[in-house]
Amino acid sequence: MTAAVVRRLLQAVMVMLAMTVIVFIAINVIGDPVDILISPDADQIERARVVQALGLDLPLWQQYLRFLWAALHGDLGESYVYNEPAIRVILQRLPATLELAVSAILIAIVVGVPLGLYAGLRPHGILSRVIMTVSILGFSLPTFWVGLVLIMFFGVQLGWLPSGGRGQTAELFGVQWAFLTKDGLAHLILPAVNLALFDACLILRLTRAGVAEVLPLDFVKFARAKGLKESRVIGVHISKNIMIPVVTIIGLEFGSIVAFSVVTESVFSWPGMGKLIIDSINVLDRPIITAYLMAIVAFFVIINLVVDLTYTALDPRVRLQGEGP
Amino acid sequence: MNATVLEVRDLRTHFGQAKAVDGVSFSVARGEVLGLVGESGSGKSVTGFSIIGLVDPPGTIVGGQIVFDGRDITSSSREEMRALRGRRMAMIFQDPMMTLNPVLRIDTQMIEAVQAHENVSRADARARARDALGMVGIPSPDERLQAYPHQFSGGMRQRVVIAIALLHRPDFIIADEPTTALDVTIQAQILAEMQKLVAQNNTSLIWITHDLAVVSRLADRIAVMYAGRIVESGPVSDVLARPLHPYTAGLIDSVPSRNQRGERLRQIPGMAPSVARLPTGCAFAPRCARADAMCTQAVPLFPAGPREHRCVHPLPELRV
Numbered sequence: 001m002t003a004a005v006v007r008r009l010l011q012a013v014m015v016m017l018a019m020t021v022i023v024f025i026a027i028n029v030i031g032d033p034v035d036i037l038i039s040p041d042a043d044q045i046e047r048a049r050v051v052q053a054l055g056l057d058l059p060l061w062q063q064y065l066r067f068l069w070a071a072l073h074g075d076l077g078e079s080y081v082y083n084e085p086a087i088r089v090i091l092q093r094l095p096a097t098l099e100l101a102v103s104a105i106l107i108a109i110v111v112g113v114p115l116g117l118y119a120g121l122r123p124h125g126i127l128s129r130v131i132m133t134v135s136i137l138g139f140s141l142p143t144f145w146v147g148l149v150l151i152m153f154f155g156v157q158l159g160w161l162p163s164g165g166r167g168q169t170a171e172l173f174g175v176q177w178a179f180l181t182k183d184g185l186a187h188l189i190l191p192a193v194n195l196a197l198f199d200a201c202l203i204l205r206l207t208r209a210g211v212a213e214v215l216p217l218d219f220v221k222f223a224r225a226k227g228l229k230e231s232r233v234i235g236v237h238i239s240k241n242i243m244i245p246v247v248t249i250i251g252l253e254f255g256s257i258v259a260f261s262v263v264t265e266s267v268f269s270w271p272g273m274g275k276l277i278i279d280s281i282n283v284l285d286r287p288i289i290t291a292y293l294m295a296i297v298a299f300f301v302i303i304n305l306v307v308d309l310t311y312t313a314l315d316p317r318v319r320l321q322g323e324g325p
Numbered sequence: 326m327n328a329t330v331l332e333v334r335d336l337r338t339h340f341g342q343a344k345a346v347d348g349v350s351f352s353v354a355r356g357e358v359l360g361l362v363g364e365s366g367s368g369k370s371v372t373g374f375s376i377i378g379l380v381d382p383p384g385t386i387v388g389g390q391i392v393f394d395g396r397d398i399t400s401s402s403r404e405e406m407r408a409l410r411g412r413r414m415a416m417i418f419q420d421p422m423m424t425l426n427p428v429l430r431i432d433t434q435m436i437e438a439v440q441a442h443e444n445v446s447r448a449d450a451r452a453r454a455r456d457a458l459g460m461v462g463i464p465s466p467d468e469r470l471q472a473y474p475h476q477f478s479g480g481m482r483q484r485v486v487i488a489i490a491l492l493h494r495p496d497f498i499i500a501d502e503p504t505t506a507l508d509v510t511i512q513a514q515i516l517a518e519m520q521k522l523v524a525q526n527n528t529s530l531i532w533i534t535h536d537l538a539v540v541s542r543l544a545d546r547i548a549v550m551y552a553g554r555i556v557e558s559g560p561v562s563d564v565l566a567r568p569l570h571p572y573t574a575g576l577i578d579s580v581p582s583r584n585q586r587g588e589r590l591r592q593i594p595g596m597a598p599s600v601a602r603l604p605t606g607c608a609f610a611p612r613c614a615r616a617d618a619m620c621t622q623a624v625p626l627f628p629a630g631p632r633e634h635r636c637v638h639p640l641p642e643l644r645v
């Protein structure tokens with residue numbers, strides 16, 4: 001078990017390293033920051049001074065090693081725009097994105113799993129058909145359009161919920177969070193629902209498919225033959241068997257939500273990383289883009305690791321040798 | 326034989342047009358072992374599931390009675406049936422690899438079975454589970470309780486399943502081909518074990534199988550099913566030695582035996598009919614050498630001493 005964890009950790013490090021190469025090369029191929037940072041009127045000497053200060057005159061491989069060495073020390077460069085360490089700019093925006101993503105995933109689970117269970121257990125019921133039809137809609141409607149509709153309806157027409165910004169925040173562990181205040185929570189609802197829609201439908205369909213697959217198996221029948229209550233058959237015997245694909249998708253989707261909350265954040269002017277990256281790409285703020293990409297990669301790697309470890313906890317058959325009889 | 330434990334009267338379980346079970350009647354006395362045999366698709370499993378109230382949809386019991394403990398349980402509520410299942414009636418399935426939940430430990434699966442019917446502490450339930458495992462011949466049961474199903478061999482898994490079935494000392498157990506998926510040697514061990522255990526507890530047993538050799542060893546009585554009906558039943562030695570129904574005779578002839586070595590096995594010609602399109606008369610007629618015009622009429626059940634059969638031209642000759 002420990003050996004397996006160590007192996008997974010090593011793999012994670014290798015992935016991170018490979019990503020630094022890719023990110024570095026990709027970033028150095030697009031645009032020339034000197035053109036942006038220095039006014040066209042600046043003279044040759046001024047220009048050379050800035051280029052040297054940023055290390056842009058060195059061969060690419062040396063630039064990479066400098067970049068890697070600095071990155072290992074948590075230094076991903078200074079934002080050309082904010083004149084602050086890029087990593088700090090990213091980390092300042094991280095909580096906003098994180099709370100949006102977590103809320104969205106929670107909504108997706110709370111809505112998707114029970115509805116999926118229901119539709120799987122009563123595949124021919126009218127309500128199940130309605131649920132499945134609606135879930136196809138949820139799949140295919142573009143996120144930004146749903147976001148605009150939500151704003152139109154709940155924000156403008158009914159005026160129930162605010163539809164832009166993050167509202168008031170409060171501090172916890174030295175970080176500002178919106179979900180701690182009533183106002184912040186109200187601001188969080190619409191973007192979180194918007195972001196949750198796709199994944200709620202995905203989890204719903206996955207859960208339903210899992211139930212349909214497990215329901216006819218003998219062990220479900222045997223659980224009933226033992227005289228177990230239906231709640232236990234569904235809540236333990238069926239659920240534990242369909243949790244593996246659901247956990248995988250929750251893990252992977254959580255990464256995607258963080259990475260691609262760009263659209264929702266833009267629609268709802270939510271001040272998270274997604275909005276930051278759009279702004280930074282527009283002005284070619286390379287350190288920010290680099291830091292953002294590295295943060296996202298780190299995120300995916302960590303989530304994959306957690307998903308893998310959760311597997312082992314959920315499914316005894318994938319557990320590795322060296323324990324038990 | 327003493328009191329009747331279970332009586333099935335004219336049971337009809339249909340899946341839409343498919344008359345999987347269509348007028349099955351039999352009874353089982355306390356401590357008796359009934360062998361239920363027949364080709365694949367003849368309705369043996371559906372009969373078993375009907376009795377414990379677990380017929381898969383779209384199947385429904387459309388007629389008949391299942392009298393258990395003096396009551397017709399076909400009209401019992403779901404909760405009443407749940408309370409009976411596992412406590413007073415148990416069922417064992419064919420494939421031990423599929424019967425236990427792969428992601429739950431054995432102790433979880435046994436403790437929940439105890440606690441489903443008795444208000445006992447976890448520790449007590451666990452002790453009961455351990456004793457039950459010991460009883461079915463599983464070595465170091467205390468350790469094995471913590472294992473997962475995939476850590477057991479097929480034979481050991483089936484023993485676990487049998488232990489679960491016996492936890493509440495049920496009045497009867499329906500065993501649906503519980504040894505077909507196992508090696509021959511393991512099969513013999515489990516068979517002997519099972520025989521001993523039901524005899525100890527005076528539990529009745531309905532043993533569903535294709536295998537006439539198993540039935541002749543284990544059962545007191547035999548019921549032969551064909552296309553959703555019982556076509557012949559009686560004391561096992563009588564029926565096997567002198568079948569009255571041509572289908573039973575065909576089944577016996579297709580069993581490999583010593584005096585047939587080198588010869589080709591005699592198969593019953595033709596195929597079992599689809600239960601969705603059954604003829605009005607004897608369902609076996611298209612495959613029967615003795616069939617004639619009389620067989621196209623509905624064939625009732627003819628009593629013959631302790632035996633019964635559904636054939637208008639029963640076999641007269643004494644077979645050796």
Ligand SMILES: Nc1ncnc2c1ncn2[C@@H]1O[C@H](COP(=O)(O)OP(=O)(O)OP(=O)(O)O)[C@@H](O)[C@H]1O
Pocket residue numbers: 340343345346363364365366367368369370371372381382383384600
């Ligand atoms: N879930 C189901 N849906 C539709 N029809 C079914 C279902 N289960 C059983 N049947 C019908 O009932 C008939 C009898 O099935 P059953 O499982 O009782 O046969 P069996 O005698 O147990 O056969 P085997 O020896 O192969 O287990 C089948 O031929 C099939 O037509």
Ligand code: SF4
Pocket residue numbers: 570571572607608609610611613614615616617620624635636637638639
């Ligand atoms: S009733 Fe007729 S067809 Fe059916 S088994 Fe008897 S002889 Fe054969």
Ligand SMILES: [Mg+2]
Pocket residue numbers: 369370371501
């Ligand atoms: Mg069967």
